[in-house]
Amino acid sequence: MSDATPPGPADGTLSALRRLLPYVRPHRVPLVGGGLAALAATLAGLAVPLVTREIVDGPIARGDLGVLPWLVLGVLGLGLAEAALITLRRALVARPSNQVESDMRADLFAHLQRLPVAFHDRWASGQLLSRATADLTTIRWFVAFSGTFLVVNAVTVVVGIGVLVWLSPWLGLVVAVTAVPLTVLTLLLERRYSVVARRAQDQQGDLATVVEESALGIRVLKSLGRGRRLTEHFVARSRGLRGTELAKLRLVAALWFVLVMLPETAVATILGLGAYGVATGSLTLGTLVAAVTVMTYLYWPIATLGWLLAEASNAATATTRYWEVRDVRPAVTDPDVAVALPEPVRGALELRGVSFRYPGAARDVLHGVDLVVRPGETMALVGATGSGKTTLTALVPRLQDVTAGAVTVDGLDVRDLALSDLRRTVATAFEDPVLISASVRENVALGAPTRPDAAPNDEDVWEALRISRADGFVAALPWGLDTRIGEQGMSLSGGQRQRLALARAVFGRPPVLVLDDPLSALDVHTEAEVEAALRQVLTGVTALVVAHRSSTVQLADRVALLSGGRITAVGVHGELMATHPEYRALLASLDVERDGVPT
Amino acid sequence: MSTDTDDWRGVATDDDEDLTPAAGLRLQRRARSLVVDLVRPHRRAVSLAVLLLVLDNAVMLAGPLLVALAIDTGVPAALDGRPAPLAWTIAGYAACGLAGAGLRAAFLVLSGRVGQDLLLELRRRVFAHGQRLSLDFHESYTSGRLISRLTSDLDSLGDLLEQGLDGLLGAALSLVGISVLLVVLDAPLALIVFAGFVPLMVLTRWFQRSSRASYRRTRTTVARLIVHFVESMNGIRAVQAFRRERRSEAIMDELGTAFRDANVEAFRTVAWYVGLTRAVGNLTLATVLLVGGLRVVDGTLALGALTAFLLYLRRFYDPLDDLAQFFNAYQSAAAALEKISSVLDTPPGVAEPRRPVALPAPVRGELEFDRVRFAYRRAPDRLVLPELSLRVPAGQTVALVGATGAGKSSLAKLAARFHDPTAGTVRLDGVDLRDVADADLRDALVMITQESFLFSGSVADNIAMGRPSAGRDEVVAAAGAVGARGFVEALPDGFDTDVRKRGGRLSAGQRQLVSLARVVLADPAVVLLDEATSSLDVPSERAVQDALATVLAGRTALIIAHRLSTVLIADRVLVMADGVIVQDGPPRELVEGDGEFAALHAAWRASLA
Numbered sequence A: 001m002s003d004a005t006p007p008g009p010a011d012g013t014l015s016a017l018r019r020l021l022p023y024v025r026p027h028r029v030p031l032v033g034g035g036l037a038a039l040a041a042t043l044a045g046l047a048v049p050l051v052t053r054e055i056v057d058g059p060i061a062r063g064d065l066g067v068l069p070w071l072v073l074g075v076l077g078l079g080l081a082e083a084a085l086i087t088l089r090r091a092l093v094a095r096p097s098n099q100v101e102s103d104m105r106a107d108l109f110a111h112l113q114r115l116p117v118a119f120h121d122r123w124a125s126g127q128l129l130s131r132a133t134a135d136l137t138t139i140r141w142f143v144a145f146s147g148t149f150l151v152v153n154a155v156t157v158v159v160g161i162g163v164l165v166w167l168s169p170w171l172g173l174v175v176a177v178t179a180v181p182l183t184v185l186t187l188l189l190e191r192r193y194s195v196v197a198r199r200a201q202d203q204q205g206d207l208a209t210v211v212e213e214s215a216l217g218i219r220v221l222k223s224l225g226r227g228r229r230l231t232e233h234f235v236a237r238s239r240g241l242r243g244t245e246l247a248k249l250r251l252v253a254a255l256w257f258v259l260v261m262l263p264e265t266a267v268a269t270i271l272g273l274g275a276y277g278v279a280t281g282s283l284t285l286g287t288l289v290a291a292v293t294v295m296t297y298l299y300w301p302i303a304t305l306g307w308l309l310a311e312a313s314n315a316a317t318a319t320t321r322y323w324e325v326r327d328v329r330p331a332v333t334d335p336d337v338a339v340a341l342p343e344p345v346r347g348a349l350e351l352r353g354v355s356f357r358y359p360g361a362a363r364d365v366l367h368g369v370d371l372v373v374r375p376g377e378t379m380a381l382v383g384a385t386g387s388g389k390t391t392l393t394a395l396v397p398r399l400q401d402v403t404a405g406a407v408t409v410d411g412l413d414v415r416d417l418a419l420s421d422l423r424r425t426v427a428t429a430f431e432d433p434v435l436i437s438a439s440v441r442e443n444v445a446l447g448a449p450t451r452p453d454a455a456p457n458d459e460d461v462w463e464a465l466r467i468s469r470a471d472g473f474v475a476a477l478p479w480g481l482d483t484r485i486g487e488q489g490m491s492l493s494g495g496q497r498q499r500l501a502l503a504r505a506v507f508g509r510p511p512v513l514v515l516d517d518p519l520s521a522l523d524v525h526t527e528a529e530v531e532a533a534l535r536q537v538l539t540g541v542t543a544l545v546v547a548h549r550s551s552t553v554q555l556a557d558r559v560a561l562l563s564g565g566r567i568t569a570v571g572v573h574g575e576l577m578a579t580h581p582e583y584r585a586l587l588a589s590l591d592v593e594r595d596g597v598p599t
Numbered sequence B: 001m002s003t004d005t006d007d008w009r010g011v012a013t014d015d016d017e018d019l020t021p022a023a024g025l026r027l028q029r030r031a032r033s034l035v036v037d038l039v040r041p042h043r044r045a046v047s048l049a050v051l052l053l054v055l056d057n058a059v060m061l062a063g064p065l066l067v068a069l070a071i072d073t074g075v076p077a078a079l080d081g082r083p084a085p086l087a088w089t090i091a092g093y094a095a096c097g098l099a100g101a102g103l104r105a106a107f108l109v110l111s112g113r114v115g116q117d118l119l120l121e122l123r124r125r126v127f128a129h130g131q132r133l134s135l136d137f138h139e140s141y142t143s144g145r146l147i148s149r150l151t152s153d154l155d156s157l158g159d160l161l162e163q164g165l166d167g168l169l170g171a172a173l174s175l176v177g178i179s180v181l182l183v184v185l186d187a188p189l190a191l192i193v194f195a196g197f198v199p200l201m202v203l204t205r206w207f208q209r210s211s212r213a214s215y216r217r218t219r220t221t222v223a224r225l226i227v228h229f230v231e232s233m234n235g236i237r238a239v240q241a242f243r244r245e246r247r248s249e250a251i252m253d254e255l256g257t258a259f260r261d262a263n264v265e266a267f268r269t270v271a272w273y274v275g276l277t278r279a280v281g282n283l284t285l286a287t288v289l290l291v292g293g294l295r296v297v298d299g300t301l302a303l304g305a306l307t308a309f310l311l312y313l314r315r316f317y318d319p320l321d322d323l324a325q326f327f328n329a330y331q332s333a334a335a336a337l338e339k340i341s342s343v344l345d346t347p348p349g350v351a352e353p354r355r356p357v358a359l360p361a362p363v364r365g366e367l368e369f370d371r372v373r374f375a376y377r378r379a380p381d382r383l384v385l386p387e388l389s390l391r392v393p394a395g396q397t398v399a400l401v402g403a404t405g406a407g408k409s410s411l412a413k414l415a416a417r418f419h420d421p422t423a424g425t426v427r428l429d430g431v432d433l434r435d436v437a438d439a440d441l442r443d444a445l446v447m448i449t450q451e452s453f454l455f456s457g458s459v460a461d462n463i464a465m466g467r468p469s470a471g472r473d474e475v476v477a478a479a480g481a482v483g484a485r486g487f488v489e490a491l492p493d494g495f496d497t498d499v500r501k502r503g504g505r506l507s508a509g510q511r512q513l514v515s516l517a518r519v520v521l522a523d524p525a526v527v528l529l530d531e532a533t534s535s536l537d538v539p540s541e542r543a544v545q546d547a548l549a550t551v552l553a554g555r556t557a558l559i560i561a562h563r564l565s566t567v568l569i570a571d572r573v574l575v576m577a578d579g580v581i582v583q584d585g586p587p588r589e590l591v592e593g594d595g596e597f598a599a600l601h602a603a604w605r606a607s608l609a
Helices: A013-018 A021-062 A068-114 A116-124 A125-165 A170-218 A217-222 A225-282 A285-326 A390-395 A418-423 A440-444 A458-467 A471-476 A492-508 A522-536 A571-580 A583-589 A589-595 B002-007 B019-078 B082-134 B136-142 B143-185 B185-196 B196-235 B236-241 B245-298 B304-345 B410-413 B439-445 B459-464 B474-480 B485-490 B506-520 B538-552 B563-569 B587-592 B596-608
Strands: A350-355 A366-371 A378-383 A405-409 A426-429 A512-516 A542-546 A558-563 A566-571 B367-374 B385-392 B396-402 B423-428 B445-448 B526-530 B556-559 B572-579 B580-585
Touching: A021 A125, A021 B143, A021 B245, A021 B304, A068 A125, A068 A285, A068 B236, A068 B245, A116 B236, A116 B423, A125 A170, A125 A285, A125 B082, A125 B143, A125 B196, A170 A217, A170 A225, A170 A285, A170 B082, A217 A225, A217 A418, A217 B136, A217 B445, A217 B538, A225 A285, A225 B019, A225 B439, A285 B019, A350 A390, A350 A571, A366 A390, A366 A542, A378 A390, A390 A512, A390 B367, A390 B439, A418 A426, A418 A512, A418 A583, A418 A589, A426 B236, A440 A458, A440 A492, A458 A471, A458 A492, A458 A522, A492 A512, A492 A522, A512 A566, A558 A571, A558 A583, A566 A571, A566 A583, A571 A583, B019 B082, B019 B143, B019 B304, B082 B143, B082 B304, B136 B143, B143 B185, B143 B304, B185 B196, B185 B245, B196 B236, B196 B245, B196 B304, B196 B396, B236 B245, B245 B304, B245 B556, B367 B410, B385 B410, B396 B410, B396 B538, B396 B563, B410 B526, B439 B445, B445 B506, B459 B474, B459 B506, B474 B485, B474 B506, B474 B538, B506 B526, B538 B563, B572 B596, B580 B587, B580 B596, B587 B596
Parallel strands: A366 A566, A378 A542, A378 A558, A426 A512, A512 A542, B396 B556, B396 B572, B445 B526, B526 B556
Antiparallel strands: A350 A366, A350 A405, A558 A566, B367 B385, B367 B423, B572 B580
């Protein structure tokens, strides 16, 4: 499902392309140089036949052998110059065009990483991927070729028409008259093309989404035997894209028709009028021949304009799609003036009247949440499925910002802290431990600095692994810390992944931990291992732990019950079990109950 | 690539992307036969397109002749007071222009349609084949690479089809036509031109070889880049929470730089190729001019012939630029095609039977493992199941219990035919699973894995995955059966609420309920359940387990149990260790005995205290 905004009122190809300037400008020297080389190569190419004609009409016709070798050398020189200029032009644009692409991709990636989770939930990642790949490739080709030739060809055409007018104002008038419908029709077709081009690129993004889901959800598809059905869905969408591509093609063909037919009509008219002029003596035969020759030189630059305009239109659409994402302001940003946390951080965590509402939703998920977690305390957070526990945990490291109220650490509003300080102080582990396809070291030290002199210290990594009781199985991996895990590497069991996620959370010794039920998705055997790890992880830090079962709750000093968007009870587990019916209903162990053993 | 890039990726066994020459050749052959296979159904359209192009070229060649005719004969005749010849030639010229424009437009539409059809067919094949390939393949090939096959690799093929056909056909046509003309005009001069072909061929060969290498490199680097991009976007929570942005950008920079360098190298190769080709062309031109000029002076060559020769020579080398453009797109597409064809050539590990045997209707649901041995293809030496025989009568609920690695999931996966056994047979209602058509098998048997993956679309769409033909009331009823109706109806658009990417709108527990509702809707005779664990709060879980009891009634069920309560609703418990069933019996009996299960049960009870 595309979340892309529909193409607005045709913004115009030029204004869209203007937004490429910040990336293109630093390369203006080689790019302009490339354009000049292209122009020079075109001129050298044109000069070759002219000199050749001189030779044929002159020395050869007269049998004057003396100058022949020199003139041939001249042709050779021009020819080699042309070849060298062609090479030069291509070599000049090679680096800049690819650099523009890679700079734009790097900036897009950096920007996307800073956009809040809410943005990522809304945007299908296929749409983002297609912007980072297909759209940027289109832009690269535009910078490398079509952009240059659009200018070079336009210059050639204008110069050619100038020459025609100079040769004979009447014949120039013919060309000028043809140029009017030519321009109007071309612009009309180009506008329609840019609409279709936009649709094609969006459809390509949607297709990428289906592809991604088909690969990531393969187990579900296999289990339910829905592969065939999804294939049909995919083919239907591909067919839609094919339809749009064919519509593009028809417009290009129409453009081509106009751009070939109208100049040919002009040549025919020039021939007719010119011949009449010659017959009435108002024009010399030589001028007529020259005019027709100029027109034939203009033939290719005009004909290829259609293709070049289509390319420019594609590039403009790609640029618009690119900036659509780049223009989204990161909602969670560093404060203008960051307040520094006191050293050492005590780790007092407090939520004061916190409300949260998803953008566009009708009501708050959290409404007036008050909760105090004392330094060094472990607070369990309990609530029914969908009560907003995960949402609440996202507010502490500012993956989302509160809509009202405040979250404070050591009394300071988290929005007043530098993001990097906050996230260094508060570490988070998620219900689903996401591993990246990289070494164990990289997975544990996710956010460690990149500079070699400050690279993650193996000792620190092992220390984190020890605390989370993951050192044993990591040591047994074939390449130890260097073993690649994640999708593209060794696969680990749920318990192992969960312990690595814990190691990640404790790496760097953050004073505050926010854990979204680290014991879910584990079986009894591994649960015991992770529980032991967790017990060790929780000592000496402030922690907020989402819990679903009493075994997790029992690791906590106190429990808070989240219900109806607010905290309705805070207390010790045993006490709440005795006094709070809602709490008891949530945590009374199913197993024990069925077993008939009273709690 | 810098060593730093390799460092963060870590070490794995399957990194070898470098090709031996023999493997490279095999890849090329495979890619070529794929192309032949794809083009075959479009032979007529392709012939027609070629015909259009030939006509277009002929009309184009006629244009200059008509201009010459108008000037040389038309104008003098008009001066003599006979305007008819001039009028006719001009009319002819205009007609040629019109015909040329029409033919060209028709060619573009026709060849474009063929190209789009090829692309569609290839998309369909790769996607469908990807869905057919076994989990083994997916687990080792990984989603990132499959995604880049289906996106950026197919895009580069699209680029080829867009500009390639025209460039190749146009260039080839004029090369052949002009070669013939040159020989007819003057054979010795033509020889000089043909001598120029030798360096041209050497150049082309060099270009093909070196650009193939750099394009292979671009395909590999872009695939890595896509993997990094997709993983970072899907794991954005962890990226932000752990301040990985900078590190991740540094990695993207390195991958981007590698991709850029591979591309720059490819660009430079093209630059040299195009420039050198043009140099050869112009050198030939100068030589022809010199030799031809001398011969005209000797009187062995007509001046007109030399002029024509030189004009045609220029035309001869012009399309070579198009050819380079084509080669460029071609190399990029060929590298992509090689990668695509290697996916298409991977046989599905679990093949559809040639002659499927029908399951009895209705399916009763009796499962039988007959002396089954099993090892994963990735580790063929390690038998996960040494030899296992088991009969599950229709309608029985069996709980599988055992430590990680005991072989529970392997057993379930064999029953679901995600893999085939290394030896022995798995039967459903007495029919070997290998003889059952996939569609029949999936109707009869559904496996629910722990991950509850949601697809983009509404809640109703996601539940309807269980049975796409189901109506809204059936979807609602299925949700009701697992106790999901309440929360779904509380969502802003009820069942039509968009679940957002990967179901981001729903909590983990809610996603589990949706995936259970799928099974209720699918209504299979056999359910294989890798029990999802404790993402649910106790009341919802109680609701699910009640629903499960209802759902399982009258069906055969194999449950990989993580919870005692589930074990207790089973008719029979199998305790597994090292691929062997060590205990087998009704739960009460096992609890009261003194085997492994009794010990496990005690530990469980302790954890619940």
